[in-house]
Amino acid sequence: MATLISCQNLSKAYGTRRLFSGISLGIEENERLGIIGPNGAGKSTLLQILAGMETADAGTVSPRRNLSVAYVPQAEVFPPGATVLTALYDALSGMAIATDHDERDRHLDRILDQFGFADDDRNKEAATLSGGWRKRLSVARAIVREPELVLLDEPTNH
Numbered sequence: 680m681a682t683l684i685s686c687q688n689l690s691k692a693y694g695t696r697r698l699f700s701g702i703s704l705g706i707e708e709n710e711r712l713g714i715i716g717p718n719g720a721g722k723s724t725l726l727q728i729l730a731g732m733e734t735a736d737a738g739t740v741s742p743r744r745n746l747s748v749a750y751v752p753q754a755e756v757f758p759p760g761a762t763v764l765t766a767l768y769d770a771l772s773g774m775a776i777a778t779d780h781d782e783r784d785r786h787l788d789r790i791l792d793q794f795g796f797a798d799d800d801r802n803k804e805a806a807t808l809s810g811g812w813r814k815r816l817s818v819a820r821a822i823v824r825e826p827e828l829v830l831l832d833e834p835t836n837h
Contacts, residue, residue, distance in 0.1 A: 686704055689702040689728060699720065699725065763803055764801045
């Protein structure tokens with residue numbers, strides 16, 4: 680299997696509070712990995728470093744060339760008035776599929792079906808969904824772009 684991303688000797692602190700130091704790991708294609716630790720241990724920060732959203736104080740992160748990464752935050756905030764469907768449309772912005780409306784709509788229908796959204800759910804406001812359905816929508820927003828690596832920050836069993 681090919682390595683998607685690896686890191687060597689990562690360290691991160693905020694002020695005098697060290698979150699972690701000396702973390703090294705690699706993530707291979709088709710691998711599933713869980714990071715477990717107490718609250719405040721830096722799990723979210725580590726995922727954000729791997730996603731390129733945060734920088735480490737020390738160490739190196741080496742993603743595979745042109746690696747596409749999706750990060751699903753603990754609690755995603757959807758824009759006011761966003762519906763299930765518009766939340767997915769927004770996730771596709773800038774992609775070639777976004778300009779071919781028929782192909783885009785078929786792709787979105789497949790994703791929504793895979794995540795259990797009924798036809799009448801698609802025009803519901805994202806903010807009115809239950810926590811479990813909002814998490815599903817967040818994961819669907821990540822998957823719709825077909826990334827090679829998905830980083831789920833505190834996924835639930837929904």
